[in-house]
Amino acid sequence: MSVDRARLSDLMAHEVARFEAERPQSKVLFDDALTRMPDGVPMLWMAKWPGPWPVYVSRAQGAHFTCVDGIDHVDLCLGDTGAMVGHSPQPTVDAVTQQLAKGITTMLPTEDAAIAAGMLAERFGVPMWQFTLTATDANRAMIRYSRHVTGKKKVLVMDYCYHGSVDETFASLDGTGAVVERRGNIGAPVDPDETTVVVPFNDVAALERAFGEGDIACALIEPAMTNIGIVLPDPGWHEALRALCTDHGAVLIIDETHTVCAGPGGMTLRDNLQPDSVVIGKTIAGGIPAGAYGMTQELQNRVRASIHMEDIDVGGVGGTLAGNALSLAAIRATLGEVLTAEAYPAMIQRATEWTAGVQATIDEFQVPWQVTQLGARAEYSFLPQAPRDGADAANADDFELQQYLHLHALNRGILMTPFHNMALMSPATTAEDVAAHTAHFREAVASLVA
Numbered sequence: 001m002s003v004d005r006a007r008l009s010d011l012m013a014h015e016v017a018r019f020e021a022e023r024p025q026s027k028v029l030f031d032d033a034l035t036r037m038p039d040g041v042p043m044l045w046m047a048k049w050p051g052p053w054p055v056y057v058s059r060a061q062g063a064h065f066t067c068v069d070g071i072d073h074v075d076l077c078l079g080d081t082g083a084m085v086g087h088s089p090q091p092t093v094d095a096v097t098q099q100l101a102k103g104i105t106t107m108l109p110t111e112d113a114a115i116a117a118g119m120l121a122e123r124f125g126v127p128m129w130q131f132t133l134t135a136t137d138a139n140r141a142m143i144r145y146s147r148h149v150t151g152k153k154k155v156l157v158m159d160y161c162y163h164g165s166v167d168e169t170f171a172s173l174d175g176t177g178a179v180v181e182r183r184g185n186i187g188a189p190v191d192p193d194e195t196t197v198v199v200p201f202n203d204v205a206a207l208e209r210a211f212g213e214g215d216i217a218c219a220l221i222e223p224a225m226t227n228i229g230i231v232l233p234d235p236g237w238h239e240a241l242r243a244l245c246t247d248h249g250a251v252l253i254i255d256e257t258h259t260v261c262a263g264p265g266g267m268t269l270r271d272n273l274q275p276d277s278v279v280i281g282k283t284i285a286g287g288i289p290a291g292a293y294g295m296t297q298e299l300q301n302r303v304r305a306s307i308h309m310e311d312i313d314v315g316g317v318g319g320t321l322a323g324n325a326l327s328l329a330a331i332r333a334t335l336g337e338v339l340t341a342e343a344y345p346a347m348i349q350r351a352t353e354w355t356a357g358v359q360a361t362i363d364e365f366q367v368p369w370q371v372t373q374l375g376a377r378a379e380y381s382f383l384p385q386a387p388r389d390g391a392d393a394a395n396a397d398d399f400e401l402q403q404y405l406h407l408h409a410l411n412r413g414i415l416m417t418p419f420h421n422m423a424l425m426s427p428a429t430t431a432e433d434v435a436a437h438t439a440h441f442r443e444a445v446a447s448l449v450a
């Protein structure tokens, strides 16, 4: 379907007018905030929502939030995975509340630390864990350690990957196959070709060529891409990557920050992957800042043997607030009582319902789009078949169309993940929440083709 742009523009104008009429209190806060924060937001990305100003939240609970204009929303964004366990789950709130009164940060371990590490070890199969405040920082730590123990320089990543604000990962392939800065990269410290090798996802021949150069310290991957639409791995791709890392002495780091939607141990456990290191962040502490990286015993031994106690605080790994008592109490409660193995079947069932609802509209209106599910997460894209790599997925981007669909949903009380067409299910998301999306998505697509 080629979307009629004049019609899309009219539809969008109608949705913008509705948003403006229904969100006056958000506008008041936005106008005030504009005088003290760029774009009126505390973090730049919050300016990229589809309406003329951001929706200001008054309260979030479970799978819903209410804005300052009193409108209830089904939250399918869930803080882009930061709140995948639902907003303010009671066990996390209780544990954090107790810990707040007992000391927040001391730069000394608490009992919770080793318990939380043990929970991660059991889930992901790598035994030795350390903590950070973000997944970004966990990735940075693993890249440093990998370079340190291998004596090699380069990080291998997938074209159109996202692993947080990690310098080495803002690299992509140009039309000639050269490694260049990812579009939009701000203030790169060096040419990414110096630090990074980029290959398309699912391309074993490209992996073989890349490892042939002999300079790769680590491969940093998501086991399925989730930041440029969802791109699932071909059968055999993970095995090929594992074998090449082993043959060439490179560290295989699997970033499960988003793919933990596939199950309690992410895709690592579900698909019996064999990483040297697992990175995770966002949801493990129920939204309290926390990240973590785990290593095999063998890798941990190499790392520990290579660093001297005297220099441990100036090596570029770690941070003052990392591993603080509050984060660890939150991880222990969240993994132990909220994001449990028992919570997953219902979350995945909600995503299956969401996917079926989107597919039914695609079929009814014969639009050349597709929808892909990965556990409790699903995403549609403006492509006739599922993408096989990041470039495939990126080529299907249609920012105007996406903004219309997202604003249409928002005006009907449904928040989609910004930047792409993704929905995530929490333990608190209900079949009614999903059915609301199904009905409104149908209405939006009908408006485009009518």
Ligand SMILES: Cc1ncc(COP(=O)(O)O)c(C=O)c1O
Residues within 6 Å of the ligand: 134, 135, 136, 137, 162, 163, 164, 165, 222, 227, 255, 256, 257, 258, 281, 282
């Ligand atoms: C796979 C993956 N890794 C790491 C990150 C970074 O997370 P944070 O911004 O919380 O550091 C993200 C963020 O979207 C991500 O999707």
